[in-house]
Amino acid sequence: MAARSFSFKAPTPMPGWGLSFGIMLTMLSVVVLIPMGVLIWRGFVGFGAVGMWEVVNRPRVWNALALSFRAALIASLFNLVFGVLLAWVLVRYRFPGKRLVDAAVDLPFALPTAVAGIALTALYAPRGVFGAFILEHFGLRIAYTELGIWIALIFVGLPFVVRTVQPVIEEIDRETEEASATLGASRLRTLTHVILPRLAPAALTGFALALARSVGEYGSVIFIAGNLPNVTEIAPLLIVIRLEEFDYDGAVAIAIAMLAIAFALLLVINLIQIWSRRRMGAV
Amino acid sequence: MSLYQALAARLKRLPPVLVPVHINQTPPSMRFWPMMAVGALAIGSALAPAPAAQAQNLTLLNVSYDPTRELYREYNAWFADWWVAQGNPRPTIQTSHGGSGAQARAVIDGLGAHVVTLALAGDIDAIATRTDLIPEDWQSLLPHNASPYTSTIVFLVREGNPRNIQDWDDLVRDGIEVITPNPKTSGGARWNYLAAWGYAQENGLDPQEFVGQIYRNVPVLDTAARGSTTTFVQRGLGDVLLAWENEAYLALAELGEDQFDIIVPSVSVLAEPPVALVPGHLGDDTLRALATAYLEQLYSPEAQAIALRHYYRAWDTSAAAPDDIARFPEVNRLTIDYFGGWAEAQPLHFGDGGIFDQIYQGQ
Numbered sequence: 001m002a003a004r005s006f007s008f009k010a011p012t013p014m015p016g017w018g019l020s021f022g023i024m025l026t027m028l029s030v031v032v033l034i035p036m037g038v039l040i041w042r043g044f045v046g047f048g049a050v051g052m053w054e055v056v057n058r059p060r061v062w063n064a065l066a067l068s069f070r071a072a073l074i075a076s077l078f079n080l081v082f083g084v085l086l087a088w089v090l091v092r093y094r095f096p097g098k099r100l101v102d103a104a105v106d107l108p109f110a111l112p113t114a115v116a117g118i119a120l121t122a123l124y125a126p127r128g129v130f131g132a133f134i135l136e137h138f139g140l141r142i143a144y145t146e147l148g149i150w151i152a153l154i155f156v157g158l159p160f161v162v163r164t165v166q167p168v169i170e171e172i173d174r175e176t177e178e179a180s181a182t183l184g185a186s187r188l189r190t191l192t193h194v195i196l197p198r199l200a201p202a203a204l205t206g207f208a209l210a211l212a213r214s215v216g217e218y219g220s221v222i223f224i225a226g227n228l229p230n231v232t233e234i235a236p237l238l239i240v241i242r243l244e245e246f247d248y249d250g251a252v253a254i255a256i257a258m259l260a261i262a263f264a265l266l267l268v269i270n271l272i273q274i275w276s277r278r279r280m281g282a283v
Numbered sequence: 284m285s286l287y288q289a290l291a292a293r294l295k296r297l298p299p300v301l302v303p304v305h306i307n308q309t310p311p312s313m314r315f316w317p318m319m320a321v322g323a324l325a326i327g328s329a330l331a332p333a334p335a336a337q338a339q340n341l342t343l344l345n346v347s348y349d350p351t352r353e354l355y356r357e358y359n360a361w362f363a364d365w366w367v368a369q370g371n372p373r374p375t376i377q378t379s380h381g382g383s384g385a386q387a388r389a390v391i392d393g394l395g396a397h398v399v400t401l402a403l404a405g406d407i408d409a410i411a412t413r414t415d416l417i418p419e420d421w422q423s424l425l426p427h428n429a430s431p432y433t434s435t436i437v438f439l440v441r442e443g444n445p446r447n448i449q450d451w452d453d454l455v456r457d458g459i460e461v462i463t464p465n466p467k468t469s470g471g472a473r474w475n476y477l478a479a480w481g482y483a484q485e486n487g488l489d490p491q492e493f494v495g496q497i498y499r500n501v502p503v504l505d506t507a508a509r510g511s512t513t514t515f516v517q518r519g520l521g522d523v524l525l526a527w528e529n530e531a532y533l534a535l536a537e538l539g540e541d542q543f544d545i546i547v548p549s550v551s552v553l554a555e556p557p558v559a560l561v562p563g564h565l566g567d568d569t570l571r572a573l574a575t576a577y578l579e580q581l582y583s584p585e586a587q588a589i590a591l592r593h594y595y596r597a598w599d600t601s602a603a604a605p606d607d608i609a610r611f612p613e614v615n616r617l618t619i620d621y622f623g624g625w626a627e628a629q630p631l632h633f634g635d636g637g638i639f640d641q642i643y644q645g646q
């Protein structure tokens with residue numbers, strides 16, 4: 001069967017292909033493709049690559065971009081570890097209040113991010129409950145530093161890893177682990193050679209989703225960041241500043257720069273995913 | 284007739300642009316084309332202008348900025364009663380609040396405001412220059428530069444003024460933490476910046492150096508005035524908050540006068556939050572009369588008393604409570620003309636690569 005060849009022929013004789021394809025394409029166009037296309041068209045045709053480069057190629061913009069992607073990477077890496085652990089606990093153990101914890105994982109999805117930002121700032125500000133304690137005992141300031149941005153991004157990204165890994169853990173049979181143990185593998189070896197490889201593709205997907213979500217996060221971060229230029233100013237804030245100046249071209253230029261970097265990052269993650277799938281065989 | 288044939292038959296009646304040529308031959312491999320046309324049609328109808336509002340039930344939309352919520356809630360109720368007392372049916376008055384610049388952008392992008400009441404003349408200028416909605420001479424159409432009330436910038440310090448902050452030159456001392464929002468995103472912050480600039484100029488200091496020193500003492504740049512107030516009041520950060528006078532009094536009223544003191548500096552600014560009609564959205568004569576009256580009545584003694592009660596400095600004190608007038612101390616207030624008007628000050632200080640950007644570039 002030449003299923004791979006490019007054609008718009010209906011794949012089965014059953015009716016409905018044209019309609020569903022049409023609805024899909026229309027919806028995708030209206031919501032995603034056309035807005036993205038307009039953004040890129042406006043940047044390259046309306047403004048020009050040279051003009052965009054001049055907007056982006058400044059220390060302040062590079063600092064903001066570096067901060068946004070660095071903080072998003074750190075927060076997503078943290079979520080990768082912590083999220084897998086949380087998912088593991090939620091699937092494998094029974095404890096009082098388990099369903100409550102399970103439901104709480106979704107809160108960052110539901111809560112307006114500004115609310116999260118204000119709540120986190122209240123806790124981690126130098127006068128807040130956690131903030132005062134950490135400042136006194138460790139001499140660290142959390143809110144209004146880069147650490148604060150990490151915490152806000154960890155908050156918004158957490159559910160992605162948990163929710164992608166959870167169903168996969170549910171599918172792992174205990175028999176596999178028992179088999180591994182009876183064949184003489186240590187607990188650590190069972191973990192690293194039997195369990196984690198099976199989780200890797202899902203965990204990477206969750207990581208990529210969390211990363212994508214936190215790179216563009218604005219609402220919660222501006223409350224906790226301090227927003228000092230070159231220090232704690234995130235790239236999305238620079239875009240908002242450009243819009244405040246009615247400088248749509250400048251905003252588009254920074255947006256396209258973020259889009260390009262995010263695209264490159266997601267591409268790398270996808271390549272790692274393909275590599276890990278190949279290594280594991282089809283999962 | 285199959286669904287597909289029905290669809291194709293309907294598509295033939297469409298303007299030719301929307302219908303691809305292949306539609307009559309309909310080879311099976313091209314079946315997605317009519318669906319593309321449906322998509323184009325859906326987009327086209329979404330972009331078509333909405334029918335004009337009905338004249339019978341009058342709804343007035345006032346697009347305003349953040350700190351005026353309380354003021355306009357009270358004024359809207361008063362004005363609706365007044366309008367009914369003039370023998371008219373009761374109008375519905377809606378107010379939209381947000382950052383002044385963002386609100387101006389929303390109107391430019393098509394938010395159907397009937398009147399705008401923003402923080403800065405520059406924001407209404409932006410609507411006037413970028414669209415045909417507002418005439419260029421809007422500011423001369425109402426008294427007092429179209430500003431029914433004014434305000435100024437004051438210092439809010441902690442109770443008893445422990446750091447002894449009296450004037451602008453105290454803000455550049457080592458170890459003083461100053462809380463002010465980012466002038467790039469906040470209208471109020473631009474006034475804070477300009478007031479400091481004016482003080483330096485009045486006292487023979489190098490203004491750029493002086494303002495730069497103040498910003499070196501700023502640990503957090505919030506994006507809006509309310510955010511800075513929260514940082515100072517709730518988070519307990521900083522020694523002094525540069526605030527709208529009305530915000531400072533509101534903070535005192537909400538949190539008790541035993542927590543903060545208001546310090547009035549020797550030099551400040553005359554902030555004129557202006558109002559304007561949006562004739563481009565007032566095709567209907569009745570609606571236009573309502574909107575015109577809405578702005579004109581802001582200057583009536585009763586409305587001025589409401590503004591004074593909400594800690595704005597209004598012009599007409601004849602109907603106001605004595606307490607609401609006595610509250611405001613005399614202060615040397617520089618107008619925006621001192622800084623060359625918004626058309627000059629905005630790009631010079633706050634534009635891309637302007638003096639504010641240079642302050643942070645130099646670090």
